[in-house]
Amino acid sequence: MREVCDFQQLELVGWCAIVKMKFPHVAGAGKKVISYMALLVGLTVVLGITIPVAVVGANQPQIDKVFKAGSTSCPTETTCVPPLQCATMMMDRTDLVDESMTPRRRCRIKANFDGICCPQMRNDEDNDSEENSRFSPAQSSEINHGRKSGKRNVPDLLLGNDTSDNPHIRTKRCLVGGDCLHKHLRYRRYDGKCNNVLHGRTLWGSAGYPMERILPPAYGNGVWSARVLSVTGNFLPSARSVSASLFGDLHVPHSKHNVLMMQFGQFLVHDITKNKGHSDTAKCCLDDGSHRVANPHPACLPIPVSKVDPFYSQFGVRCLEFVRTAVASRQNCNVGHGRQISAVTHFIDGSGIYGSSAEDSILLRALEGGRLKSLKHVRLNNELPPLDETEGACDKKSEMCFKVGDDRVNQLITLVAVHTLFLREHNRIAKTLDKLNPHWSDETIFQETRRIVIAEIQHIVFNEYLPNVVGPNYMQKYELHPSKGYSNFYNPKVNPSILSEFSAAAFRFGHSTIPDYLELPGGLEKTHKTFFDPTRLREPHFFDGLFRGILHQPQQLVDDMFSHSVTWFLNPKEGFPFGKDLVSLNIQRGRDHALPSYNHYLHLNERHVKNEFSHFGAVVSPKLADLYDHPDDVDLYVGGILETPISGAIVGETFAEIISDQFARLKEGDRYFYSEGPHTNPGHFTLPQLEEIQKITLAGLLCANANDRHSFHVQPQAFDLPHHAGNQPQSCHSNQIPSLDLNWWKD
Numbered sequence: 001m002r003e004v005c006d007f008q009q010l011e012l013v014g015w016c017a018i019v020k021m022k023f024p025h026v027a028g029a030g031k032k033v034i035s036y037m038a039l040l041v042g043l044t045v046v047l048g049i050t051i052p053v054a055v056v057g058a059n060q061p062q063i064d065k066v067f068k069a070g071s072t073s074c075p076t077e078t079t080c081v082p083p084l085q086c087a088t089m090m091m092d093r094t095d096l097v098d099e100s101m102t103p104r105r106r107c108r109i110k111a112n113f114d115g116i117c118c119p120q121m122r123n124d125e126d127n128d129s130e131e132n133s134r135f136s137p138a139q140s141s142e143i144n145h146g147r148k149s150g151k152r153n154v155p156d157l158l159l160g161n162d163t164s165d166n167p168h169i170r171t172k173r174c175l176v177g178g179d180c181l182h183k184h185l186r187y188r189r190y191d192g193k194c195n196n197v198l199h200g201r202t203l204w205g206s207a208g209y210p211m212e213r214i215l216p217p218a219y220g221n222g223v224w225s226a227r228v229l230s231v232t233g234n235f236l237p238s239a240r241s242v243s244a245s246l247f248g249d250l251h252v253p254h255s256k257h258n259v260l261m262m263q264f265g266q267f268l269v270h271d272i273t274k275n276k277g278h279s280d281t282a283k284c285c286l287d288d289g290s291h292r293v294a295n296p297h298p299a300c301l302p303i304p305v306s307k308v309d310p311f312y313s314q315f316g317v318r319c320l321e322f323v324r325t326a327v328a329s330r331q332n333c334n335v336g337h338g339r340q341i342s343a344v345t346h347f348i349d350g351s352g353i354y355g356s357s358a359e360d361s362i363l364l365r366a367l368e369g370g371r372l373k374s375l376k377h378v379r380l381n382n383e384l385p386p387l388d389e390t391e392g393a394c395d396k397k398s399e400m401c402f403k404v405g406d407d408r409v410n411q412l413i414t415l416v417a418v419h420t421l422f423l424r425e426h427n428r429i430a431k432t433l434d435k436l437n438p439h440w441s442d443e444t445i446f447q448e449t450r451r452i453v454i455a456e457i458q459h460i461v462f463n464e465y466l467p468n469v470v471g472p473n474y475m476q477k478y479e480l481h482p483s484k485g486y487s488n489f490y491n492p493k494v495n496p497s498i499l500s501e502f503s504a505a506a507f508r509f510g511h512s513t514i515p516d517y518l519e520l521p522g523g524l525e526k527t528h529k530t531f532f533d534p535t536r537l538r539e540p541h542f543f544d545g546l547f548r549g550i551l552h553q554p555q556q557l558v559d560d561m562f563s564h565s566v567t568w569f570l571n572p573k574e575g576f577p578f579g580k581d582l583v584s585l586n587i588q589r590g591r592d593h594a595l596p597s598y599n600h601y602l603h604l605n606e607r608h609v610k611n612e613f614s615h616f617g618a619v620v621s622p623k624l625a626d627l628y629d630h631p632d633d634v635d636l637y638v639g640g641i642l643e644t645p646i647s648g649a650i651v652g653e654t655f656a657e658i659i660s661d662q663f664a665r666l667k668e669g670d671r672y673f674y675s676e677g678p679h680t681n682p683g684h685f686t687l688p689q690l691e692e693i694q695k696i697t698l699a700g701l702l703c704a705n706a707n708d709r710h711s712f713h714v715q716p717q718a719f720d721l722p723h724h725a726g727n728q729p730q731s732c733h734s735n736q737i738p739s740l741d742l743n744w745w746k747d
């Protein structure tokens, strides 16, 4: 019982009563079915009426296929449950494995609880629960669609913004956090708290704060059960089946962008989002993947694998690990749906370098001269992050792995290299500031340097990276271009938090850009062979050689092709010849977050909804029709990745919209945004300092931190391939490669 409650983050939920029930048998499956039900009898105030509420509880992962989304009555073959318990029945997941089987449909009784456990029925006019009124698709569309009038309107209902003047909201705000003792600290906090100092907003964007969303969740039970049913009431196809039949692995190099762009993207992702897991020990499948475990952790949502899977069948694998993201709910408030927690600060604030808490950051610091701890080979000028001695931090074959502010760093050798670049940049700046201002303490040098490095990252993101991702139209539509001089972006009403749509779908476009091979100094190497094995970075000149390689190697197109390095060999368990499938994880993560289907986002963006499979194009439509019951079922990740990239961008329209929206929030909702001036930003730069930062480029940073800057060459547009006109590699002494003049920081 505790376990079930714990993973729901009870400190935030503040409610939970678990009733453990045994259902003797579910016909067909022949398995004993156990269902935990969290029965909340709480009070919700809806339109001034107090009503009792029962909420389906915690082990939804096993039982969540049961509800029929949008159902208003029980279809045939149903097993209904008594009133006052929004109970569900658990089905054996092996039912899903055999795709030939007709899935049995069950639903809960309509009873008294429509609209509370099933807010999908929010269209019912006479259903006036708070959830219903909040989550009407029509309303969210209306709210979110302030955009169409040109200036982006900030949706408030779904984002927990101030809603006091909104008639649809009759609940007090939750997850408010305390008030901030120090409202005008010069340096942002490590945990991201108190960026917004207004009452009720002090946690926005902080580590451990849940994600926001553009559209309301399509939870099967309205509370937390994953989206696993088709609009027809049948099950959605297994995420692995979708991945295996729709996506291949063909080498399709991008004509303009290089692998550094892919790698910077992953570095940035790790700064702003991390789905918080439930438990490191949760295990959903047997080690050999032959079956799911008998009594899975309640957060398990393993991915079924077909007997005839084109890859996994040869190993007898029928089950891929998947643990659901931990959710928070609203403290001391009426019942709400689960909201997925991000474990890192949502802001672009270098948390991947400095950590997402004061405790983490202190461990990363040298506590001398404002520097970060590092491994330094003085003669070779080869500075690396410190070693991570934690058991299991790396692959067994790796002699070394590294510790930075984010524990995903060792995934890929090129990711470690980008972290190394920023660690060197920090220590390089700290050293200069120390010389310029010998009277400064370690703390002052550290914080001033951190402030500069964060500013550099933000500038590179908005000036160089994002324009290439979303293209000029979206840069303009969402006013994403950096300012000249001080900006006036900050708006305390904007919630900067990461959107589920961004984290669980849109920004995962990057997985399609991963090449099958990396051009490393020793030659071509299969990408997955470099996973969790960054030892070679200690070799003299490896760092420079690695960047030379990824500056020249094209990344892959964002399309329906994904490297087998990530669809077959992602992070294999020791001793097994197969790994996980990242595309399946992406699709399943979207269902875990209960992202509504792709068509909902087309509708929201006022684009033609794809009512027929044929609207997806001649090539994929037969496959889609084979997989999904209905076009309205197509997952957001799938529909988005299948779109043709828009002009000047690398992603299609739907992902561009979500990504632009996200970065607009990250800019407008960040009081410490680097270009904000004295009127908002307590840690603003002076104008000459800001002008220096606005000159910097990623190419400049690479030059400043290369092992041998005298022989290093880099193209000025670091994310573009060098054969492009005007982008020929330059010596680091060229005036096309800017460097930061730190004299402006002399006290």
Ligand code: HEM
Binding pocket: 262, 263, 265, 266, 269, 273, 274, 275, 276, 411, 412, 502, 503, 504, 507, 508, 509, 510, 511, 513, 514, 527, 566, 582, 585, 586, 589
């Ligand atoms: C070889 C390179 C990469 C590998 C091996 C990798 C692997 C992974 C894995 C294992 C996850 C967790 C999946 C889950 O359980 O939901 C993940 C999440 C994610 N990845 Fe990647 N990834 C890579 C590159 C990228 C790139 C280039 C981007 C974008 C430009 C990206 C964007 C994301 C996002 C947005 C998430 C969700 C993060 C979160 O909130 O937890 N990844 N990736």
Ligand SMILES: [Ca+2]
Binding pocket: 271, 272, 344, 345, 346, 347, 348, 349, 350, 351, 352
């Ligand atoms: Ca961050």
